Amino acid sequence: MIFTHRKLFINLAVCILCIGVSAIFPLAAAADIKFFDLTNPSLRKMPLAIPVLKAMTPVEAERERTALVADEVSKMLNFTGYFKILERKSYLYDAHKSGITEKELNFGNWTVIGAEFLITGGVQVVGNKLTLDLLLFDPFKQKRLIGKRYHGQIADQNRILRRFCSEVMEAITGWPGMFGSRLAFVSTASGHKEIYTCDYDGTNIKQITKKKNITTFPSWSADGRYMAYTSFVNGPSQIFLREMKGGSETNLTFEGVQIEPAWHPKRFEISATMSMGEDQEIYMLTGGGKIIKKLTNSRGIDVSASWSPNGKQFAYVSNRSGSPQIYIMDVASGRTNRVTYEGKYNTQPSWAPKGDKIAYSSMEGGEIDIFVISVQGKKTIQLTRNSADNEAPSWSPDGSLIAFSSNREGRSRIYVMTAYGTDQRRLVTMDGDQTQPKWSPNFPH
């Protein structure tokens, strides 16, 4: 018995020692691992598969929507610049034979074509009612990321799809995208410079102002309910504040020039460039138009305020050094830092929603182009080049896209590109010249 105990303990001791040694030795082995560098992704977008939807009943009205809805989702998500939509020909899937849920899907059929994300769905039409089942999967993790059933009228289809796409973007990138946003811009389509708005994709264009005079510099309030702009309708340039829903508006009546309003991102306050009989300086005003304080006070002119997302700082243009350059002011301390040093004419700053970058336009060699600079002024990237004048950058609410105006096709048009300058395409097609795009926040779908 005693002998057995002794043997047992010795065996136990040996086992523990062996386990310990085997646990420690891989550390030494790890040091001998040969490492190779991966630096160049072969695809700079995420491969996404969107097969046609399944007709749930199926009736003719459903069958004709199966591809239509899938195409619309593809178009929306493709617009973001994040995804490469995989060709349907490569899919080993038939929605009508297979199902749309994870229990019925064979994820191997999707991983084999390299689909990192998959959207499946079903459509049901009963009279005027539309029901859409939409699901997002990660085939590699064999995991459902979103699974929702949307009910509505057939006319609500686009609203439903925008909501779903916002949810897809949030699930994949952490940001809800810009599918609920609109753009304001200036157009001469009516013969005068007036403010117009359109959906994020350039559709659904609406004329906002009808002043039959010069109206420019649109600016959305943080909740999108108000818009400010400058108009010369009463003679001198004046800032107008407009409630978007009712259309009621009021104007500021201060002496001198009033231009370039910019709403505060956190409070119902607005900054504007006003001369008040002196140099043009930036003032802080209430949403009702009362002056709170003078923000800048320098010998040169200070214009074009653009607020940081937290509302504690703003970027602006000042010519105090002899040429227009971008500066940042901290509102609480009044400290000012110069951001741009390269280029002699840097204007139109637009602070990115993520807070780390500022887009601006810079004139060099007679051509205006769009640049992005880190807030610390350390890293500059030129986004447009050799395409005539490109100016007035404005970030999408998720910070992934930049809208700008360009006369690369002759007349000035509104274009959009990714935050890295890729995927540049025209957004709005209408008569006249279009300038000064301003992206709104996301509205509820």
Place this chain on the structure above:
Amino acid sequence: MSKSFFTVHSDPYQKRLFFWAIGISLAGHLILLAVIVMNPQWSGEKDPFASAIDVQMVSVKDIPDTASGKTAAFVKKIMSDKPKPIRKTFKKRETKKAEIDPAPAETADSKKPEVSISRKPVKTKTAMKYKTLKLNQNFKKALARLKKNADEPPARTLEDTIRELREKMDKGEFKREVPKGQRGAQKGRSGPGSKREAQIEEIYMALIASEIQENWAYADQLSSDNEKGGKVAITILPDGSIVDISFMDRSGNRYLDESVEKAIRKSSPVQPYPEGLRKSRIVLGLNYTPQGVSDY
């Protein structure tokens, strides 16, 4: 009333047995402590992104091996070939580390806002668009490439890479690859641990890294300015199946880590070991740091 321990275990042998147990327990705890100190990631600290952590790929049966036959034959052919002069110099990419911007410089006197104007101009970089979307330039380049290809057989980068590795190996540049305990292996020996096997292993690992890079998709818009990259180790069995993906150092960007993990999963199973490689498993390390569009 309970009796004391020494009353019950008055037998000297039982006492000895007890101290033995204490001793073994103490030794075990000491070993455990040493493991935790030397390998902190085992201490139970979890990455917040649990979905991409602790990935244990037992097998990825769903992914058919479409290329292994071709590439295995290719590796076999390369192994059997005698070294030829390198046609094209393969330059290994330098891993660029993203700049970490320091906090904004503060002005000494907060009451008197100052503007510094003597700053050194920062070099402007060009977005990828102008590397890829310059239509005229790209068209000209493509024409030149076609003309060149018509004159000579198309350059096979992978083949060049392998040849270069082989040449480097012959020059003795990969001394580190020979395990310490096997440095005494004689030249020309073809058994386990021989120089030739180390050479084959090196080439095989380069091929697998290349395969994974081919499957790597990463959206630029998900990158961050301070992207530092990360390290991942994968274990490959002789049949090419990847049985373990272990992140040794995460990048801090969940999307980047997941993109690399997916690239590895897409590649699995990789091509099986070439002839002459007798190891039971190979651990391949990958340093991943994507060049941002602005870094081109």
